Amino acid sequence: MQTILIRHGRIIDPSQGIDQISDLLIRDGVIKGIERQIDSPKGAEVIEATGFVVTPGFIDIHCHLREPGFEYKETVATGTLAAAKGGFTTVCAMPNTNPVMDTRSTVDYVLNKxxxxxxxRVLPIGAVTKGSLGTELAEMGELAEAGCVGFSDDGHPVADSNIMxxxxGYASGFGLPIINHCETPELFRNGAMNEGWVSNRLGLQGAPNSAEETMVARDIALAEMVRGRIHLAHISTAGTLELVRNAKAKxxxxxxxxxxxxxTLTDEAVMGRAGGDESAFGPLGSxxxxxxxxxNPPLRARADMEAMVAGLRDGVIDVIATDHAPHNSVEKLCTFQEAAMGISVLETALGSLMSLAHSGDVPLRVIxxxxxxxxAKFLGRSDIGTLQDGALADVTIFDPAAEWVVDSDKFVSRGKNSPFHGSTLSGQVVTTIVDGKIAFAVNSTEMNKN
Ligand SMILES: [Zn+2]
Ligand SMILES: [Zn+2]
Incomplete structure (x- = not known):
């Protein structure tokens, strides 16, 4: 198998508290050591990483690959290529496919793809309820056996409290979490965006923060009662953060x-970017x-966004996940009320997150x-999310300062739906290594054979 030597990079490995300029050796698909200087083994592929950051491969515990059933939005092939381009080496696929991933055969289909x-690497998430209809539990034991790392009806909340x-209770028997999309239907109604001054000004139906917070509070109470394990997907409000903080303290x-x-965005993004040209205003032009x-959940008010940043910095928020939700352009070329909800995130995740590091709001090592x-800890895995000797050789190399203008037409994802289209981001993935093999490289001529 391939031997790869990554030279002179700034290696950041939170699992070992490492942040230093060093060399990293990969052989036979595993990490073989970090040293200040490693002599290049014969036949090794050498990656010059001076000025770049070298980290464990990114892990996304929440994305939508859309296959089977919605291949016009995304496929396992295109979604995982977008992941590699974004520096992700493992992604967890949500089950809201068609058919829904509520049986072993659908899970097997996705894993074979x-x-x-x-x-x-793709890790499946099984449905909580049959068809994600919210009425009858799916065969969780079968799904766990098939390799599911958690259960979710994402796209929809588990609205029935007794089902939850x-x-x-059942999921905790397998040591797996229920991942809930917290949204109380009676409060959310057909909210198209955050309820606030922007929705008032645009005359759009808004969904209030309480639509999220009431279900978060319920889920925490239920998890406490049955000693279950609840994971809250894509939290978005300051109130949710306080509920989580208090629950963890208990x-x-x-x-x-x-x-x-x-x-990084507020509900003001719905208004488009003031001062931009027509191309800066999404699929409907001006x-x-x-x-x-x-x-969904909608981009919130500035105070909520700032609370999310603070929650990330102080550790109440456990994980950054993309909720990559690719859609076909036609599903966004319509009125705001009718438009599909979701953002194609994988290819802009690092660039947008780096703005928090560059501004000093969140230290890079925390991100x-x-x-x-x-x-990796959430998934209970010690062989990924780390650069320890013997770990699977999943490595991401990025240029923290490279500026680039987002052109979503150039995404490898089928989903071109990005509010960052036209924005300048700073921070770009250069090379992504999965299982010791290069899955993505921004420019192969920058790498030298030795
Ligand atoms: Zn969701
Ligand atoms: Zn989702």
């Missing part, structure tokens, strides 16, 4: 994730709103931790 066509109670088994967009900024070691 990943094996034959995937560019990164049962689900938390020792309740709750974890949560935040997306790059809820850390319309009054940008359907690319329509996402790297929440993309690598922390999600």
């Amino acid at each position: 990943a094996k034959s066509e995937g560019h990164v 109670r049962q689900a938390l 020792g309740i088994n709750v974890t949560c994730e935040v997306t790059p967009h809820h850390l 319309a009054a709103y940008d359907t690319y900024a329509k996402v 790297i931790d929440k993309l690598t070691t922390a999600p």
